[in-house]
Amino acid sequence: MARVGTSWPIRQNITDLAVYKPGKPIEEVQRELGLQEVIKLASNENPLGPSPQVLRALATALERVHYYPDGSGYRLKNALAAHYGITPDHILLGNGSNEIVQLLSLAFLEPGDEAVMPVPSFPRYEPLARLMNAVPREILLRDFCLDLDGMARAVNRRTKLVYICNPNNPTGTIVTRSQVDAFMQTLPPDVVVVFDEAYYEYVTRDDFPDGLEYVKQGYKAVVLRTFSKIYGLAGLRIGYALADPALIAYLERVREPFNVNSLAQEAALAALGDTSHVARVRRINEEGKRYLYQQFTRLGVPFIPTEANFIFFDAGRNEKEVFRQMLSKGVIIRGGFGYDTWLRVTIGTPAQNKQFIHALEQVLQNS
Ligand SMILES: Cc1ncc(COP(=O)(O)O)c(C=O)c1O
Known part of the structure; x- marks a missing residue:
């Protein structure tokens, strides 16, 4: 040998x-x-x-696992588009929203670039920035809430991504619409704001800002949502991003051709339908x-x-x-x-x- x-x-x-x-x-x-x-x-x-409807959809889908999944996620993207009142080209599907955090790093971060993120928060922003030889700028929470002022101060010429985890994991706190509105005004035009809204469907406060509104207003914003939490599909791994079609088109180039498996797609479709x-x-x-x-x-x-x-x-x-x-x-x-x-x-x-x-x-x- x-x-x-x-x-x-x-x-x-x-x-x-x-x-x-x-x-x-x-x-x-x-x-x-x-x-x-x-x-x-x-x-x-x-x-x-998961919903009983998901279990039934999975039983049917199981018989077709010898086929590759629909790499374009056509039916699910259309269902999500109808759900949100947007067109399907605003949507990227991911192997969990976690995968989309990685795709964002791959797509945006050159060595030496910076990503601003709260801490403690979802613990994947930091290693996935380091993966690209980028610099994570971790801003401590203040009173268990995202310190948007501190995060704004950390933004500089090298900043490419800013993560707003809303509600924040592990504290469950939110930043409000007026706080985020003010924060968005402070950002240089080329900084991309990632609204990680994995728990969006649980929120009850009406001063919660829906990240999709910032996408619609033309900000450089990406919203991450998931089927892992309220829809009960964590084991199947499926999440999605909502953003401007130009950005989605770039992320489509970076992802693997069949990043979301067929069972996950069918289950998500059924889950979305069972309100x-x-x-x-x-x-x-x-x-x-x-x-x-x-x-x-x-x-x-x-x-x-x-x-x-x-x-x-x-x-x-x-x-x-x-x-x-x-x-x-x-x-x-x-x-x-x-x-x-x-x-x-x-x-x-x-x-x-x-x-x-x-x-x-x-x-x-x-x-
Ligand atoms: C804030 C936050 N973002 C993203 C994720 C990842 O979710 P997914 O299962 O969609 O990858 C989690 C999972 O716990 C989370 O808490």
Whole structure:
């Protein structure tokens, strides 16, 4: 065998990247801790699962998996276009909205360019900027909200992308229409604003700015939305971008030809059509939110009011320890956001929320 040595000619910025750590899977916790009953409230998934109409569409679609998917996503783009009152050329489909964050990096960031982003927030903006040898400018939240003034100050001649995660993950806070209007006025014309609206469908406040309005007004804006959350299709991986057709046409050149699989496309079409399921998920989320607010208040646990399907709360103890103890009780939540005592819990079914509160109460009493 040829001697190949042990080092690989890897690009330097790749050796510096960390591997993404997802929320712990249920099976892993069952295996590691020998637990039967485990609930996962760690990744902001939809606790009700997909609509029954999705399951039926998938059964039919399964019989056709020997064909490549429709690379143009024709039917789904048309359905989304009708849903939003835009033309299909404003839409790009992605293998999750996560893929579109990567496509934006590939399309816009030259080495040395800068991308301005909030932190803590969705943790993919930063590594995907580094992937391109670009510079992430991470702006800390202020009072758990995006610091738009700080972000505006970080914009300079090298800035290509600005990420506005709205509502923000992990805090669930929003920036309002008037705040974003003012922010947009400060930007140089060539900066592209990415509105990451993964939790858009959960929002109830009427001062929430719909990113699509900025696209329609002619700003250099891209809106990211997903079927992973309210539509309950996280495992199938499908999200989309809404933007000016000229930008969408560039992103179409960068993506893989069949980036969104056929099951995901059929499931998304069915999910979009089942508005009563979406309404049900929203109602369960609102009820869960109210219950968890009451229980946090009863336990004296500070929390941040949320516009999404998760709540950021202060356990008042080391977050890693709280995470570990909750895990030992079969409840997977999420910490590691850079706040010593704060963690995030996904709003679950009524039974899951109760189980979470029961476990949290025990953890707080025992420490
Ligand atoms: C703010 C935010 N953006 C994007 C995503 C990625 O979603 P997708 O499953 O569509 O890749 C998530 C997932 O948790 C998220 O929280």
